[in-house]
Amino acid sequence: MVPPVEGGDAALLPEFPRGPLDAYRARASFSWKELALFTEGEDMLRFKKTIFSALEKDPLFARSPGADLSLEKYRELNFLRCKRIFEYDFLSVEDMFKSPLKVPALIQCLGMYDSSLAVKYLLHSLVFGSAVYSSGSERHLTYIPKIFSMEIFGCFALTELSHGSNTKAIRTTAQYDPATKEFIIHSPDFEAAKFWVGNMGKTATHAVVFAKLHVPGDQCHGLHPFIVQIRDPKTLLPMPGVMVGDMGKKLGQNGLDNGFAMFHKVRVPRQSLLNRMGDVTPEGTYVSPFKDVRQRFGVSLGGLSSGRVSILSLAVVNLKLAMAIALRFSATRRQFGPTEEEEIAVLEYPMQQCRLLPYLAAAYALDHFSKSLFLDLVEFQRGLASGDRSARQAELGREIHALASASKPLASWTAQQGIQECREACGGHGYLAMNRLGVLRDDNDPNCTYEGDNNVLLQQTSNYLLGLLAPRVQDGACFRSPLKSVDFLDAYPSILDQKFEVSSVADCLDSAVALAAYKWLVCYLLRETYQKLNQEKRSGSSDFEARNNCQVSHGRPLALAFLELTVVQRFHEHVHQPCVPPSLRAVLGRLSALYALWSLSRHAALLYRGEASDCGLTDRSS
Structure with missing residues (x-):
């Protein structure tokens, strides 16, 4: 269980230890504690404090300076740490719905410790778990406690070797057999192997597998998700008909085991179909609560957004870490000055400020956006769970899909550019491995690719x-959307006729x-x-x-x-x-x-x- 936070309010936001940054902190025009309370909220600060306090006291999370772990040892340790996070019960199933902002908060805390740990945790609990919850029905709720107890360990298998972002071309099939009331999951060839799937390489026992659903009469009803057991939970040996393997060492996030899998006529029960969007009767008839194909597609798009919204949070935490390192270094590193005897902190130079401070502002803006978009996603998933089949729900899915599809590129690119700028802004010292900037850069890099290439x-x-x-x-027709992100386009013609004139820099200091x-x-x-x-x-x-x-x-x-x-x-x-x-x-x-x-x-x-x-x-x- 979670250990209690010690002390009163002073323990929540203790004073910084005395040091070389005191002069800058004394010159601040605002209270950093007040800013922290406003941006995070007291409950969330206490939640984060609880997490960090637990990790600091747990020997499993102690770091060994200079120790380069082998790939296998790193992955083993990362899995044990992930298991320990679930044992602490930081986040219960109830919390995910009563206090949804605890989810990105936990992901960011784990990301500050190790990106591989954060990704491993979120792929199992949020991406795999969310897919089961939002795409399944009441018959699939029995999986939820098993997910949070790690009785089973999951992954999300969408991408194939030859088809990543082009989901319509995915070739894994699920043929329904009415004689046995089973689906036959099959990979026609190696190009249809599920590829780059996080957690699949070594540790996943179950996968949400996306396959094209076929019913008797050779009718195909498009891509649908299925829960498929890929390993024995006790031995971790592959299930019959499943060929599963590890991708090997990567450029970063090597605590995460990315893998591949092929299915040779693997039979799964009819109930393995996550049937929120569509179902198959025992006799083999396809049924769907959504008569409008476009509406069904919109709801399914929103269901695929959880991974991209999570990457947004991970990119933000990488940018936060890099900014904290570079700004603190810049405030203490002295170089040149008005006289030979007097050197000044490099943060005083306008060039250094121009390089770093915009990324600081970006960290605050993107952090707020990531939280608000996550709440939008929770609203959508609640609608799915309650059986909302309205046109608004479908449109909400399309809007979230559009926002998530662009927010992942913006956040991951901003973080990648910002980390590199921080590395260069720290000069030669920025190249030392001990400052984490290289690790942050490598671990952030896949954010630009997985869950969809940014440009695509x-x-x-x-x-x-x-x-x-x-x-x-x-x-x-009017421009209207559930989240109002496009409502301004209603004034489309008049906006294009506007001209903007500002007479001074001061006029621009209002973001309006x-x-x-x-x-x-x-x-x-x-x-x-x-x-x-x-x-x-x-x-x-x-x-x-x-x-x-x-x-x-x-x-x-x-x-x-x-x-x-x-x-x-x-x-x-x-x-x-x-x-x-x-x-x-x-x-x-x-x-x-x-x-x-x-x-x-x-x-x-x-x-x-x-x-x-x-x-x-x-x-x-x-």
């Missing part, structure tokens, strides 16, 4: 936006200014992408070719700008609430403005091109 995922978001614009152009510019930019990019798409089609390109030809210069920046706008919007609203303590309003307002302006500045060429084209200074057909 951005197409999901741009396609979502283009899909909203088409009905508007054709019949004047950058927010208005972002709305114009998204509207402009949406219009240009839509026009380019139609131009390609008129020239004879197929739909596939047209979308492909639009992606580099149009769809990709559209998706990124839309997600950045959403992050800026949510953080702006968060830091301008009436409940913000007066002493924090200035610093939070500056953080919001800094992130918004820094992000917007990377679109300067597009802003200029858009203004020029609207003034008739460029060839609009180009």
Whole structure:
């Protein structure tokens, strides 16, 4: 069980030990404790304190400086640590629904300790567990206590060797046999092997396997998830018909065992189908509560978002760690000065501030966004669990899918660029292994790839936006979405007619200014992408070719700008609430403005091109 937090409020946020950072802390215009309470909340701070206190006292989590563990030893230790986390019972099944923010909080705490541990834990409890809970029905609830007791250990098997992001081309099949009332899970060849599956290499006993569902009469009803036992929980030997193996050493996250599996006519009970979206009767008839295929697809998309939303939290924690290391080093490292006898901290140099402080603002903005998007995901999963089959629920799934598909690229790329900047900003000392920057960079790197390659995922978001614009152009439909992320597009024509003029830097220090510019930019990019798409089609390109030809210069920046706008919007609203303590309003307002302006500045060429084209200074057909 979780050990109690010792002491009173002083133990929650103790004073920092005396040291070289005292001078900077004394100059602060706000209370760091007040900021921590506002951004985290007292309950969450206590929860994190409980976790860290337990890890600090547990010998299993003690580090051996300079000890390079073998791959097998590292994975064994990581599994034991994961098991211990469940034994501490930091997060119960009830907590996941009563206090959902404890989930990303726990993931971030574990990520601060070791990214491999955080990923191993979340793949089992959140990705595998969430798939069973949200995609299954009452008959699958018996798996939930087994997941949290680690009686079984799970993984999420979607990607195949030859098909990753293109889920429609996945070739693993699930053929229903009415004579035995079983599904036959089969991999037609090695290219259809499930690949890169986290936890599958050594430790998973069960997998949520996505396969194309076939019923008698050779009718295929598309991709559906099945619970398949792949190993004996006692011996960890493969089950009959299952060939399972380990991917080997990777560039990072080597405490996580990524693996592959092939299925040779593996029979599983009919009840193994996670049947929230569709089911098969004992006689072999396919039934679904969703008559509208598009509605069913929207709900299934939202169900696949938990992994991407979790990666958002992991990327944020990597950026937080790197920023803490680089900023503290920059405040203590002295170099050059006004006289030969007087050197100043490198943090005083505008160049160092320009390199680091925007990433600090990004850490705050993305952290808030990750929490809010996780709550949106929980709302969606609650709807699934309650049997909500409304059009709103399906649209919520599509919107979360679009936001998650772009937020993973934005967060993982921002973290990767920020960690590298931190490494360089620390000079030669930044290259030492002991400072963790190299490990953070390597462990963050897969965030850019798994759960969908970043550039491919951005197409999901741009396609979502283009899909909203088409009905508007054709019949004047309104822009409305459950989370209101696209509602501003209702003013699409008038936003494009706006011009922005600021007379001083001070005018820009309100994130509302950058927010208005972002709305114009998204509207402009949406219009240009839509026009380019139609131009390609008129020239004879197929739909596939047209979308492909639009992606580099149009769809990709559209998706990124839309997600950045959403992050800026949510953080702006968060830091301008009436409940913000007066002493924090200035610093939070500056953080919001800094992130918004820094992000917007990377679109300067597009802003200029858009203004020029609207003034008739460029060839609009180009």
